[in-house]
């Protein structure tokens with residue numbers, strides 16, 4: 114008999130955010146995608162009725178560490194004896210994803226500090242699976258330094274953030290902190306669950322961030338790249354089960370947990386890291402903003418100000434993508450980027466003709482554009498075999514990264530090695 118594939122298990126945590134009522138819609142959308150279980154915090158229970166969540170999810174709604182479903186005398190999830198049934202452990206056992214949506218500021222603080230004072234926070238301390246959060250709160254709360262510090266801590270620890278979005282908030286204000294659309298959250302969860310093993314055994318190399326070229330021991334020639342686009346792509350590749358190497362210039366954001374990180378400074382170092390691993394790469398994504406030039410000679414000492422004009426001679430750096438394309442073997446998929454300040458479509462098409470990558474992702478950079486530094490971007494993707502570019506966004510870089518990887522066909526990767 115062919116064993117039935119087991120359904121992935123998702124634990125949906127609902128907290129006391131004003132957007133808690135939207136969890137009902139979310140539960141309804143998630144229900145067909147997975148084995149769904151719901152944990153509602155006490156604050157959450159003031160904002161959304163247990164019955165509504167129970168009906169939408171088709172599952173029991175757990176609310177407490179101590180009462181209601183504890184102890185469960187028969188049929189405990191893992192068949193344990195009632196006396197040894199410990200809810201926060203039993204409920205989290207075998208979960209493939211803990212999704213907290215909406216996540217309040219309070220819950221983020223508990224996660225960041227390892228506080229376990231109720232069922233949801235305790236369960237998160239045990240959870241043997243990824244934790245995703247979709248925050249929803251007032252903009253001033255979201256931007257509060259304490260909340261942002263917790264967000265940084267959690268991101269560094271591998272917690273994935275879905276949103277928040279910017280826009281009209283429940284309190285009547287406008288700003289950051291809006292709950293991501295339930296349909297979008299369900300889409301992300303569905304693609305995570307469906308794609309977890311899609312690229313298992315594939316090796317993905319992502320370059321990200323700027324490069325720095327020394328002028329003297331204290332000054333560098335660099336650009337505004339934050340690494341966000343490349344890091345989002347590395348995370349998206351990890352979500353698909355790939356082995357990911359992130360070759361990164363100097364940035365101040367945490368690397369996705371699970372990626373193997375190679376830190377570089379100069380274009381020369383980045384070239385060495387990319388070309389050195391090329392034979393074992395299935396997909397190369399060149400999202401780094403590589404400096405095209407470097408000072409012909411870096412001064413050994415700090416250049417002193419003299420009051421006169423200083424002329425610096427720049428020489429071209431290695432063109433990493435150009436070198437990759439010369440060595441490209443069958444089975445290696447290459448995604449290049451094109452950063453343009455004007456006439457994006459035409460300039461990118463011309464660049465693509467010079468550097469015929471499998472995919473070329475064009476974006477606008479410079480004054481007022483979203484390409485550099487922002488959490489958002491807008492992309493035009495040129496793909497071999499397609500006449501017109503695919504237009505993506507404007508959207509969060511995390512979502513664009515998922516969409517970009519959906520355009521990559523890795524089935525033939527590894528052929529011809």
Ligand code: PMT
Nearest residue numbers: 338339340341342399400402403433434450451452485486
């Ligand atoms: O990091 P963020 O703040 O999130 O910003 C994201 C981004 C704008 C940096 C990113 O989306 C992007 O566009 N990256 C490519 C930037 C760039 O260098 O574009 P380009 O048009 O100058 O180069 C074209 C391609 O050649 C790129 O894939 C680049 O990595 C590569 N290149 C460039 C120069 C060089 N010497 N060697 C290269 O391989």
